[in-house]
Amino acid sequence: MVLGAETLAVSRALAMPGEPLRTLPELRSENGRVRTQLIVQNARFRVGDRTLHMPAYRFEHMAEGSLPGPTLRVKPGDRVDWDLANLITPTGIPDGATPAQQAMFDQLDYTNVHVHGLQVSPGENHDNVYQVLRPFCAPERYTYDIPGPDTGRPQPSGMFWYHPHKHGSTSHQAWQGLSGAIIVEGEIDAVPEIRDLRERVIILNGLLVNPAGEVPRAAMVPNSGFSPFSPIPSQPTDMLLTMNGQLRPTIDIRPGELQRWRVLNAAPHRFFWLNLDDHDFYQIGQDGIPFASPRPVKRILMAPGNRAEFLVRGGDPGSYALHADIYEQGHPGGARPGWIIGSVEVGGAPRQDPMPTRLVAPPEMPDLPIANRREIRFKGEISGNDPAGDQDASGDGALVPVKFYLDGKVFALNRIDQKVLGGTVEEWTLINEDVFQHPFHIHVNPFQVVAINGQPTNDDTWWDVIALPSKGALTIRIYFRPDVSGKTVYHCHILPHEDNGMMANLFIYPPGTDMANPPPVPDTPMPSGSGPCTI
Amino acid sequence: MTRLGLALLLASLGTGAFAETRYLPWPEDGAAPRPYIFTQQHNVENRPDAEGRVQLIRKGYPLQVQLPGNPAIWSFRAEESENVAYRGRTMVYSPNRIAGTESLLVFDLELSPEVRDGDEGRITFTTDQLPSALERVVPGGVFVLRFTVIDPG
Numbered sequence: 001m002v003l004g005a006e007t008l009a010v011s012r013a014l015a016m017p018g019e020p021l022r023t024l025p026e027l028r029s030e031n032g033r034v035r036t037q038l039i040v041q042n043a044r045f046r047v048g049d050r051t052l053h054m055p056a057y058r059f060e061h062m063a064e065g066s067l068p069g070p071t072l073r074v075k076p077g078d079r080v081d082w083d084l085a086n087l088i089t090p091t092g093i094p095d096g097a098t099p100a101q102q103a104m105f106d107q108l109d110y111t112n113v114h115v116h117g118l119q120v121s122p123g124e125n126h127d128n129v130y131q132v133l134r135p136f137c138a139p140e141r142y143t144y145d146i147p148g149p150d151t152g153r154p155q156p157s158g159m160f161w162y163h164p165h166k167h168g169s170t171s172h173q174a175w176q177g178l179s180g181a182i183i184v185e186g187e188i189d190a191v192p193e194i195r196d197l198r199e200r201v202i203i204l205n206g207l208l209v210n211p212a213g214e215v216p217r218a219a220m221v222p223n224s225g226f227s228p229f230s231p232i233p234s235q236p237t238d239m240l241l242t243m244n245g246q247l248r249p250t251i252d253i254r255p256g257e258l259q260r261w262r263v264l265n266a267a268p269h270r271f272f273w274l275n276l277d278d279h280d281f282y283q284i285g286q287d288g289i290p291f292a293s294p295r296p297v298k299r300i301l302m303a304p305g306n307r308a309e310f311l312v313r314g315g316d317p318g319s320y321a322l323h324a325d326i327y328e329q330g331h332p333g334g335a336r337p338g339w340i341i342g343s344v345e346v347g348g349a350p351r352q353d354p355m356p357t358r359l360v361a362p363p364e365m366p367d368l369p370i371a372n373r374r375e376i377r378f379k380g381e382i383s384g385n386d387p388a389g390d391q392d393a394s395g396d397g398a399l400v401p402v403k404f405y406l407d408g409k410v411f412a413l414n415r416i417d418q419k420v421l422g423g424t425v426e427e428w429t430l431i432n433e434d435v436f437q438h439p440f441h442i443h444v445n446p447f448q449v450v451a452i453n454g455q456p457t458n459d460d461t462w463w464d465v466i467a468l469p470s471k472g473a474l475t476i477r478i479y480f481r482p483d484v485s486g487k488t489v490y491h492c493h494i495l496p497h498e499d500n501g502m503m504a505n506l507f508i509y510p511p512g513t514d515m516a517n518p519p520p521v522p523d524t525p526m527p528s529g530s531g532p533c534t535i
Numbered sequence: 536m537t538r539l540g541l542a543l544l545l546a547s548l549g550t551g552a553f554a555e556t557r558y559l560p561w562p563e564d565g566a567a568p569r570p571y572i573f574t575q576q577h578n579v580e581n582r583p584d585a586e587g588r589v590q591l592i593r594k595g596y597p598l599q600v601q602l603p604g605n606p607a608i609w610s611f612r613a614e615e616s617e618n619v620a621y622r623g624r625t626m627v628y629s630p631n632r633i634a635g636t637e638s639l640l641v642f643d644l645e646l647s648p649e650v651r652d653g654d655e656g657r658i659t660f661t662t663d664q665l666p667s668a669l670e671r672v673v674p675g676g677v678f679v680l681r682f683t684v685i686d687p688g
Contacts, residue, residue: 049564049566050562050564050566051562051564094591095558095591095593095685096589096590096591096683096685097589210561211561211562211566211568211569212559212561212562213562221574221576221577222574223572223574223601224601224627224629224639224641225570225572225599225641227569230571230572230573230574230577232576232577232588233577233588233589233590233591234571234572234573234577234590235571236568236569236570236571236572236596237569237572238566238569330632332601332629332632332633332639333601333627333628333629333639333641334627334628334629382632382633383575383603383633383634383668383669383672384574384575384576384672385668385669385670385671385672386671397584398584399576399582399584399671399672401576402576434631435630435631435632471631
């Protein structure tokens with residue numbers, strides 16, 4: 001690869017409405033290893049009748065980028081090594097922006113990568129979201145040791161994903177579609193009724209583009225209307241809701257055929273309330289963690305970051321719309337509008353694939369006493385009326401367009417907000433003071449919801465993202481696995497909220513630490529330098 | 536010279552937006568033009584932190600101003616606006632988002648048909664019932680957006 005060169009390629013993706021759903025490129029581990037480069041580089045993509053210009057992921061062996069990124073397939077116990085290479089060049093520059101104004105937003109092209117849902121180390125050169133890679137600087141190594149059976153608690157088999165997590169630029173890069181699936185194959189893939197099914201890996205994106213087909217390089221504020229954000233200074237924007245980078249693609253299925261769909265909501269803001277006309281979904285996993293048996297549901301609500309894996313049985317021959325139903329998620333101006341995101345074409349020779357009745361034994365919550373109970377409060381301020389700083393900030397300083405707080409504070413790199421002990425179980429009550437249904441996400445360890453507004457749920461579903469009830473509270477139970485320690489984060493997965501403060505630091509101490517007198521946490525170095533490197 | 540210093544020098548050499556940027560035409564791909572949307576955060580009136588903000592508007596695109604209200608009502612001030620035409624108002628249900636407001640008032644406008652490249656303009660809205668939650672971002676209940684028309688086509 002030649003650093004410094006921008007190759008602009010038009011995707012080969014079939015991206016016109018009504019075209020067959022595209023199968024995303026894949027890379028599979030071999031002999032327990034993956035070794036590649038993960039390259040982010042500008043490219044041009046045809047989506048519907050528009051040409052978009054934005055960064056895209058590709059693996060080292062690929063000639064051109066993919067919108068969304070290529071899929072990685074691994075198994076528990078595998079080691080993944082990839083070098084992240086940032087070849088992003090600026091796009092979306094507002095008309096009239098001076099060089100100084102453009103430089104203010106240089107950081108929107110800084111990046112890193114997070115492996116969402118993988119129970120791996122958050123340490124340096126692992127799943128470290130504090131790393132910052134500026135454009136055209138030397139690639140940075142990331143290594144992930146995916147927990148195998150030898151750990152006693154292997155990575156569950158299901159759908160996980162990777163995406164940028166540089167604080168301040170995550171939403172910008174998610175609106176550019178930077179996202180890719182990680183499929184961990186394991187026990188559920190051997191279930192006889194599932195093993196041979198046709199599988200669809202489906203990534204839902206929300207691409208926020210200006211008329212030039214670029215994501216505005218600017219501060220963003222929420223507004224009413226189909227396109228829910230406007231930049232400062234303003235540019236006209238449009239919201240494209242895509243499946244595998246396509247507008248309203250079609251999925252073919254035979255009458256009676258069962259298909260296995262793995263769906264990721266990689267949009268930074270939009271909830272997808274999935275609904276397929278005249279068909280039910282048989283959900284087999286949530287956020288990468290399989291169920292004991294299929295659960296029939298009519299609709300599935302996916303907050304940003306959620307994954308849902310389910311079976312679909314082809315009905316009578318015909319064409320059926322796949323909807324993102326209208327959903328009130330608390331955005332200014334009311335519900336996000338309904339949208340047909342694709343269609344299912346049922347045709348061909350009928351089949352009668354058997355529906356599984358039993359799947360696998362899901363992970364269990366260890367039977368341990370609750371080591372600690374905490375409360376976390378979520379609050380946003382979208383008036384634009386407040387100065388920079390925490391919730392109680394005052395004074396005559398410059399106003400901030402929007403601010404989002406956890407426990408009244410905006411994110412601070414070296415403030416440790418929670419200290420926990422590996423190998424323990426805790427209960428956290430997440431209190432939402434807003435109508436915005438902030439999706440809570442915590443890195444490394446998944447959780448179960450044990451109460452909603454204090455009422456027990458009796459639900460053993462595991463999540464790594466869950467939307468909080470409007471003006472309500474969830475109580476979750478988390479097991480901090482003992483073999484993963486270090487500094488990481490929890491945050492709202494509406495990424496413009498995260499970028500504007502709604503993130504906090506968590507430090508997981510290894511078992512045996514004296515939590516009455518824990519050792520100090522070393523500061524994370526502030527990123528140095530600005531702008532692109534020159535090579 | 537540092538990068539920032541260089542950037543500031545270049546900025547100071549220009550006479551606003553036109554010295555720095557060439558405006559490439561946006562493709563006409565069949566999609567209906569979306570509006571330029573302005574919210575209270577775009578206000579520049581009595582906002583020292585908004586000084587120097589340049590808003591360029593391309594000919595041919597609709598405009599929309601969205602301001603939180605109810606019970607506050609915002610009114611378009613034609614006599615204090617320039618090179619824009621008012622087209623109508625919608626009130627959208629939006630409770631519990633911004634303290635003291637229950638709705639968003641959505642105003643549709645467009646550039647005056649006779650405007651030409653380089654013309655300057657202004658959009659003004661006012662209210663007599665400013666909620667305290669907006670008193671710093673829209674001081675005195677006066678919303679002003681100043682703009683310059685560009686016509687890359």
